[in-house]
Amino acid sequence: MTYAEDRSGQRYDLDQLRWRGEDGSPLMISPLPGITPGEIDTSERSLWRYRAAFPIDMAPVSLGEGCTPMLPRRWNNHEVLFKLEWFNPSGSFKDRGVSVMVSSLARLGVEALLEDSSGNGGSSVSAYCAAAGMQAKILAPASTSQAKILQSRAYGAEVELVPGTRQATSDEAERQSEHLFYASHNWHPFFLQGVKTVAYEMWEDLGFSAPDNVVLVAGAGSQVLGCDLAFSELLQAGQIDRRPKLLVAQPENCAPIHQAFHAGTEELGDAEWSPTIAEGTAIASPVRLPEVLRAIRRSEGDVVAIPEGEIYAATRKLAAMGLYAEPTSASAAAAIERFAAKGLISPGQTTVVVLTGSGLKSADKMADVFAGA
Structure with a gap:
């Protein structure tokens, strides 16, 4: 039987409509068996081709998400594959999790929900x-x-801007969850x-x-957990014989996962964190921190913290290659050289670098990056 479980067990x-456990911890879906190539619905040109790997059957709320390209490129002296997640419908990897999360909530009859987001x-x-056909209320930091704010409003959502840090926005969302269902992508297990x-x-x-290495950026760490889930399932199904190393980048100005990982x-x-150009990863208190750290360690991976100057430089370098990535996702490219210097990326290995979102989503941040360039 498939179920959701909190940290207390x-x-x-x-079929319960809940976003966290009775103990206040985030929920995880019980382990799933994984799929074989024959279970992929090759007639479906979206992530729903993998619906056999989902815990329940549900009618898709889909905009054609998934099936994004992997582009082979040379980054300094390293051959990598850039996974271009901005080809998703709203311009970022978040569409993968949200399509499945909203589909699961529609199945349960939810008509209105609350989300907090950077x-x-x-x-x-x-x-x-x-x-x-649902109503959405979005809480976002005033910064x-x-x-991104315009995009949310264009879709018809109510947007409330919250003064202060990204954490202040999350705290406000939890307060408002008392009267509106909280469908936080950082909390809801179907997002993963x-x-x-x-x-x-x-x-x-x-x-x-499987690739040898997957380079990711992390704020809350959902990409880390998503990759850990899939590769664990594929191991269980006998479809791969090893886990890829999960190599994770955070901005030096806000790097709680990096700090905890290297503290063991x-x-x-x-720590007192500072603002960062990589706004999508500016999460000081990741709600799934223990699970993210276990996933990285299980893969024999690592975490690096990237200074602001290197994030700026990587954003410019990607653009010079024709890849207009927002600074948050450019952090992953900035990390390639650091992981190679530590011996974690070697010649001849297959390394996938996930670029999470388009620079078109962050016009003001991109203007800062290219000012005077």
Whole structure:
């Protein structure tokens, strides 16, 4: 039987409408068996081709998300594959998780929901709520890129800007969740079920084999957890024989996962973080921190913290290659050289670098990056 489980071990039926456990912790879906190539619905040109890997059957709320390209390119002296997630409908990887999350909520009759976001999550939830005929209220930091706020409002969502940090926005969302269902992409377990399809795509596009390394950016860490879920399932199904190393980048100005990883703990450290150009990863208190750290360690991966100057430089370098990535996702490219210097990326290995969102989503941040360039 498939169920959701909190950290205390209490189990919940998947037909229950809840976003966290009775103990206040985030929920995870019980382990799933994975799929074989024959279970992929090749007639479906979206992530729903992997619906056999989802915990329940549901009617898709889909805008054609998934099936994004992997582009072979040379980054300094390293051959890598850039996974271009901005080809998703609203312009970021968040559409993967939101499509599955909103589909699961539509199945349960939800008509209105609340989301908090630094931008991409909010615009994605707004898009899929519009597709599902749901009402969406989005809470976002007042500093969020205007293009992302405009996008959410264009889809018909109500947007409330919250003064202060990204964490202040999350705290306000939890307060408002008392009277509106909170469909946080950072909390809801079905979001991770959608995000994991990025790893299923890597597997399929690499001839049903796993890459050696996957380079990711992390704020809350949903990409890390999604990849861990998919590669664990594929191992269970006997479809791969090893886990790829999950190599994670965070901005130096806000790097709680990096701090805890290198401290050898699963607890948040005591640190004062600063604003960063990589706004999508500016999350000081990731709600799934222990799970993210275990996933990285299980893969024998690593975490690096990228200074602001290197994020700026990587954003410019990607653009010079024709890849207009927002600074948040450019952090992954900036990390390639650092991981190679540590011996974690070697010549001849297959390394996928996930670029999460388009520079078009962050016009003001891109203007800062290219000012005087």
